[in-house]
Amino acid sequence: MFETIQTAPPDSILGLSEAFQKDPNPAKINLSVGVYKDTSGQTPVLRCVKQAEETLLKTETTKGYLGIDGLPEYRQHVHGLVFGEQVPASQVAVVQTPGGTGALRVAADFIATQLRPARVWLSNPTWANHNAIFAAAGVQVETYSYLNAEKTGLDFDSMLDDLKTKSHNGDVVLLHACCHNPTGVDPTAEQWAQIAEVVRERGLLPLVDFAYQGFGQGITEDAVGIRTLLETCDEMLVASSFSKNFGLYSERVGGLSLVAKNPEEATAAMSQLKCIVRTNYSNPPRHGGAIVATVLGNPELTATWHEEVAEMRDRIAAMRSQFVTQMHQRQSKRDFSFLLSQSGMFSFSGLNPMQVDQLRNEYAIYIVGSGRINVAGMTDENLPRLCDAVAAVL
Incomplete structure (x- = not known):
């Protein structure tokens, strides 16, 4: 065969x-x-990671399976890093995933099974694997303009025009929260406000790829796009990665966060996300998530992490x-x-x-x-x- x-x-x-x-x-x-x-x-290997691993070596008591949705304290910290206190925990469903790529694939499967026949709009250009991930999940992919003709900056007018005139109500628009891959060209805070307004007017669902938090302007500053979108949008998907800002490339540490309009919808969405995870990798790996939770659960280690992200x-x-x-x-x-x-x-x-x-x-x-x-x-x-x-x- x-x-x-x-x-x-x-x-x-x-x-x-x-x-x-x-x-x-x-x-x-x-x-x-x-x-x-x-x-x-x-x-x-970051200093804070080394210290967290030393703590885990002394205190860890099991290598048993995590739940389908992952380590609870890890998911709480993902919520805090992405949304701060802007969205109540009861309206957010977070699943721990194998890296940011895993988060994107779970999102793609969720879109394919729960939001059909939604299309996903990707910037042109975008990370090469974006197209493949959504195509593999059976989601139709479209593109919106991003770079100017000289490929040196953002063609913001064309970007907005594409989203205003070509997208349909119920479509998904993938946006890079910061440090756009592959261009390094990001919208300004003022431009994010205009993007958020178009997303609201067109009835689009924002899916934000947040792979480089802290590598742009700062850990909190890099969330400005997400925080701005939340001012006009009551539904959102965010794919997070801790490969870069924690240096945990080989541990595959990520998360998919879903913001719903109310706790009931968040609970229903979480049940569907769990079904998707169960038929894919079943349970996320423990070690990387435990490292992140240990660092962010300790004020001294958190301060060290902030210093190291700034150094990078x-x-x-x-x-x-x-x-x-x-x-x-x-x-x-x-x-x-x-x-x-x-x-x-x-x-x-x-x-x-x-x-x-x-x-x-x-x-x-x-x-x-x-x-x-x-x-x-x-x-x-x-x-x-x-x-x-x-x-x-x-």
Whole structure:
């Protein structure tokens, strides 16, 4: 029966990492996968995480299954981080998921089974896996405009126009809370207010991808889009990830939060979310969620976490600034100053696919074909070589 199976193409991003691992060039640079790197080019274990794990090692008494919806104290902290005190807990259903990707897939299955025939509107461009996740769940995908013609900033007028004229009542619009992937271009607080008004007028359900909380302006500041939407919308889905801001990539820690108009609807929605989880991965993993709950349940560890998130955010901003400066020093044919207004791990460089291929083939520098660069992969050591190569291909 397996004779007819054809080889699937490699993932556009993870496939690059596989190629990077096989590259024998000792000076190779990986700026493709969205993983934070410190000044030495390593993905560190946060200090607060280490301390939380020490506590868990001493106090943990079981490795038994969690409930379908996950660790209760973890879910309470997800609610607090995402919504603050803006929404009563009785109106929010939260399920712990295997990473932000798991949260998005649970959301996709919920949309497919409970909101049919809803369509999902994605920004153009968006994270490559968004399309695949919703298509796999059988949800129709549409796109709305996002970048301007120069691919250096937000085409806000076209974005609003698409949502106003093309979407239908009951459709779902996926919005990036902060640190837009792959562009690093975010709406302003004033623009979020206009987006919220359009969402209300068109009767859309916002699904917010919140994968980089704390990597934009700050842990609370990065929730401004969600908090603004809640002022006009009484229903919402939010997919959270703690891979980046806790450095828990391999632990797969995420959550899907559903805001309902009243406790009765939240309870009914939770029952359906549990059914979806049960037929997928059945129960979420305990360890990562326990780490997050331990950190956020201890004021000292929470303060340390805030410090470490700020350190990561500041390092990324510094590398973005140094890249712009060094490219200017090389009298590059392209002015990269537009990158300074972008936030988060990613920036849309404007490099075309041919230039990206040249960087890989001639310089062992790995960048996604769209020209997206993981700024967190830059270090003081590799930045001069990177800028020399980019200037050369330009």
